[in-house]
Amino acid sequence: MASVNDVVIKIATVNGTGSASANSLLRKSIFRMGVPVVGKNYFPSNIQGLPTWYEIRVTGDGYHSRSNRVDVMVAMNAQTYEHDMADVKPGGWLIYDSTWPRNRQLNRDDITVIGIPLSKMCNEHFDGARARILMKNIAYVGAVAALLDIDLDIITTLLEETFAAKKHLVQSNMEAIRLGYDYAREHFACPLPMRVEKMDATAGHIIIDGNTAAGLGCVYAGATVGAWYPITPSTSLMDAFRTFCSQYRVDPETGKRTYCIIQAEDELAAIGMVLGANWNGARSFTPTSGPGISLMSEFIGLAYYAEIPAVIFNVQRTGPSTGMPTRTQQCDLLSCAYASHGDTKHVLLFPADPGECFYMAPQAFDLSERLQTPVMVLSDLDIGMNDWMIPELEWDENYVPDRGKVYSAEELEKMDNFYRYLDVDGDGIPYRTLPGVHPKGAYFTRGSGHTKLGAYTENSDDYQEVIDRLLVKWETARGMVPEAEIRYSKMNKAALLTLGSGDGACREALDRLAKQNVGLNYCRVKAFPFTDAVRDFIDKHEVVYVVEQNRDAQLRTLLINDIDADQNKLVSLLHYNGMPINSGFVVDKVLDEIAKGRAA
Amino acid sequence: MSYIAKPKITHPGLNKNELGLTTRDYEGAVSTLCAGCGHDSVTAAIIQAVFELNVEPHMLAKMSGIGCSSKTPAYFASQSHGFNSVHGRMPSVTTGANAANRDLTYIGVSGDGDSLSIGVGQFVHAIRRNLNMCYIIENNGVYGLTKGQFSASADIGSLPKKGLPNQQEPIDPVSTALSLGATYIARSFSGDKEQLVPLIKGALLHSGFSLVDVISPCVTFNDHEGSTKSYAHTREFYNHVINVDYIHPSEEIKAAYAEGEAMPIHLRGGDTIVLRKLSREYDPTSRASSFKYLRDRFNAGEITTGLLYVNEEREEMHELMGNVDTPLAHLPYEELSPGKEELHKLQSRYR
Numbered sequence: 001m002a003s004v005n006d007v008v009i010k011i012a013t014v015n016g017t018g019s020a021s022a023n024s025l026l027r028k029s030i031f032r033m034g035v036p037v038v039g040k041n042y043f044p045s046n047i048q049g050l051p052t053w054y055e056i057r058v059t060g061d062g063y064h065s066r067s068n069r070v071d072v073m074v075a076m077n078a079q080t081y082e083h084d085m086a087d088v089k090p091g092g093w094l095i096y097d098s099t100w101p102r103n104r105q106l107n108r109d110d111i112t113v114i115g116i117p118l119s120k121m122c123n124e125h126f127d128g129a130r131a132r133i134l135m136k137n138i139a140y141v142g143a144v145a146a147l148l149d150i151d152l153d154i155i156t157t158l159l160e161e162t163f164a165a166k167k168h169l170v171q172s173n174m175e176a177i178r179l180g181y182d183y184a185r186e187h188f189a190c191p192l193p194m195r196v197e198k199m200d201a202t203a204g205h206i207i208i209d210g211n212t213a214a215g216l217g218c219v220y221a222g223a224t225v226g227a228w229y230p231i232t233p234s235t236s237l238m239d240a241f242r243t244f245c246s247q248y249r250v251d252p253e254t255g256k257r258t259y260c261i262i263q264a265e266d267e268l269a270a271i272g273m274v275l276g277a278n279w280n281g282a283r284s285f286t287p288t289s290g291p292g293i294s295l296m297s298e299f300i301g302l303a304y305y306a307e308i309p310a311v312i313f314n315v316q317r318t319g320p321s322t323g324m325p326t327r328t329q330q331c332d333l334l335s336c337a338y339a340s341h342g343d344t345k346h347v348l349l350f351p352a353d354p355g356e357c358f359y360m361a362p363q364a365f366d367l368s369e370r371l372q373t374p375v376m377v378l379s380d381l382d383i384g385m386n387d388w389m390i391p392e393l394e395w396d397e398n399y400v401p402d403r404g405k406v407y408s409a410e411e412l413e414k415m416d417n418f419y420r421y422l423d424v425d426g427d428g429i430p431y432r433t434l435p436g437v438h439p440k441g442a443y444f445t446r447g448s449g450h451t452k453l454g455a456y457t458e459n460s461d462d463y464q465e466v467i468d469r470l471l472v473k474w475e476t477a478r479g480m481v482p483e484a485e486i487r488y489s490k491m492n493k494a495a496l497l498t499l500g501s502g503d504g505a506c507r508e509a510l511d512r513l514a515k516q517n518v519g520l521n522y523c524r525v526k527a528f529p530f531t532d533a534v535r536d537f538i539d540k541h542e543v544v545y546v547v548e549q550n551r552d553a554q555l556r557t558l559l560i561n562d563i564d565a566d567q568n569k570l571v572s573l574l575h576y577n578g579m580p581i582n583s584g585f586v587v588d589k590v591l592d593e594i595a596k597g598r599a600a
Numbered sequence: 601m602s603y604i605a606k607p608k609i610t611h612p613g614l615n616k617n618e619l620g621l622t623t624r625d626y627e628g629a630v631s632t633l634c635a636g637c638g639h640d641s642v643t644a645a646i647i648q649a650v651f652e653l654n655v656e657p658h659m660l661a662k663m664s665g666i667g668c669s670s671k672t673p674a675y676f677a678s679q680s681h682g683f684n685s686v687h688g689r690m691p692s693v694t695t696g697a698n699a700a701n702r703d704l705t706y707i708g709v710s711g712d713g714d715s716l717s718i719g720v721g722q723f724v725h726a727i728r729r730n731l732n733m734c735y736i737i738e739n740n741g742v743y744g745l746t747k748g749q750f751s752a753s754a755d756i757g758s759l760p761k762k763g764l765p766n767q768q769e770p771i772d773p774v775s776t777a778l779s780l781g782a783t784y785i786a787r788s789f790s791g792d793k794e795q796l797v798p799l800i801k802g803a804l805l806h807s808g809f810s811l812v813d814v815i816s817p818c819v820t821f822n823d824h825e826g827s828t829k830s831y832a833h834t835r836e837f838y839n840h841v842i843n844v845d846y847i848h849p850s851e852e853i854k855a856a857y858a859e860g861e862a863m864p865i866h867l868r869g870g871d872t873i874v875l876r877k878l879s880r881e882y883d884p885t886s887r888a889s890s891f892k893y894l895r896d897r898f899n900a901g902e903i904t905t906g907l908l909y910v911n912e913e914r915e916e917m918h919e920l921m922g923n924v925d926t927p928l929a930h931l932p933y934e935e936l937s938p939g940k941e942e943l944h945k946l947q948s949r950y951r
Binding site: 031032205206207208216219220222223224225227244247248249251254255256257258259260262264265266268269270271272273274275276277278279280281282284298299302392393394395396397399400401433434435436437438439440441442443444445446447448456 | 656657658659661673674678679680681682683684685686689691692693694695696697698699700701703704721722724725729918921922923924925927928929930931933935936937938939940942943944946947950951
């Protein structure tokens, strides 16, 4: 099992023991060696004491998804030792803390077990229980560095950057790393046949999670009002917005803020605040997850019908109900697409990685204000909370926010009458006015029946005229949303179609299938409603494998509903156990389908 | 909610305010509430208050939820923006609206069902934030639009039109607001416009959360013998303790009040109101004594009205957060984007 820059390291620890910083140090040091990495965190809904895993996929080929294998297991948690040992790929390695005897009955002949007395060394070297626990975790970084040939100088530099203000910590951390490093080199043949080697594939890239990128995107979008109720896995989005705002949105002279973050009493209030702020002309958003969308649904219907912009980030987690709050899924496609009572449908954006979380933030605000309707950005826990390598974020200095059709005081002054819901331009989008601008702009916003002029009505025809006009707007939206990413060759009669975080696994699967002479075209949808190009793409194929991370084939349902896609062509490949999808799953499922007689 | 426009014929003799507007300019559509509904009197009081305060119509935002009370913003200030939102959620919409534009005057009209049952969570949290708004509860003890069910403000023993008396403890918005730290708390009666108008004016001028709880009888479902929210009951057990006078900035405070009875209050916005106490024992600047007095009078079966508590010390939401004076909605994009160069710089931490 010899390889260079193609290894998966999984670290099993207990949460609340400082392992997160150790793992991040390990992941960053490989990235700094110029080698692409994927970092995935599998954690419990708990503060301290439960099992947690961090997986680092070293991928010289630059793939983005997790790999469904473990080459090197760092088994630091006795509670999960059995499970962790079973996880290791035949021919792989298991590193454990040999301070304490391990259960020899669990041995495997097909892997190599490496014992390092981490606790013993750290207990001898450091004082205090807390320091010993923390240093034990840093020490395994040293052992892994020796075994995989990770550059110690880079680790030192990273520690110096991390503890710039606390120099003594650099020294103690380096001592811990040295303990693990030296022991491994003295007792085992280092490096292992699977190792890391410097390359130059990370220049111009960063490692960031989707929630941080989305929070930053909201700052660049010019959002000023954020309202939210804490919910995993979306919380860090508002945390990021707050951090960036405290850096960029405080007047240096007065110390006053040009942003307003309100922690609401619940999600019902959070979305109410977002509507109030957007109604009044501020760019306002809320991050949430599935249960929050359920609570927001009444207001989302009001916003659709009263035509009020709103940007909602749904960082999806498994459901139903509270589900597994720290596991990932794409399970809210239908509940978001049709959120609320009555005939409603909403514009959705599907970022595939943190980069798109950043760029889709201003896009979501532009679309929402242009279309005067809620826009939801459907990220998920995998994108939102895991560490992704992406090209460095760029900003177009010429960006001007699209505030949509809003009459100014001057325009209102010249008008005889303003009618809020009149389709002046024939695109289904009426003009709006902002409070405080001009008395002629005043109108009464209501969710109840209204005529095209904005007056209350219980007249059937007047009501229907308005909801039919909203369908005209829907078609306008179809022409405005981001285009799908399509790879097409006439040679292929079958295709993969996916969305969001399915992208990495699908792209890798395409490469792997190509090596087995299975050629597939590819379409990644970026938005709902689906563009004409998506319709054409499906039309051109005999079979389209729809890859998504939920049980009920929600994307497939949307394709059938929205663009009348031929359901006989759409074959679902569904991954919904809460773990991020991997390429092996896609490859196996496609090959199964081919074996069953489906064309490829 | 039917919507009938009123004919725009103005009597030439009508008084004009400093903006040259008459009360007609602050009216709205014709009310579709029941004849004799207390809410229409509150609407008239609001019109009078905003007229007298020279509020520019387009600088006023009328917010509401769902229910009979929440229909009323359609019946005043037709040149102002209105937002008839969803049931019990007016406070959150107003919070967001205010966050975006602190320059507008916010008047929220709610009811006892809207504020004390489905919306009690939003009601209490708007108070905690000291949201700068005038929050009027048109309190009649019943649900009107769904035909007469008790609301959470119904008193123990109060009789419905049909069925058994209420046995559950009522939620009193005034003592609730007092315990939560609201900074302007008044109670009034829709049948007493003379008292109500100045209370609403004070509430509009106050910087922070102002509650005006108005007993506003429901003539259709709760105005019968045995109801504690009827016109007759309210008139009989009415205990009015404090009047409010608004002092125009150009006027001097006249020393016409007897010692111990007049209390000028300087509002944070620069205006002044004078409280005239009708009961010597009442101190509207003390939470503790207000609370005790209100409970004692409540236990005696009385409905205490007037400006019951005022606190001009506490800052409102924007001040507490340290936000810029300019409405956030008015900030130009250039002031909000950190720019291309900064984006490049900040990413060094992600390498």
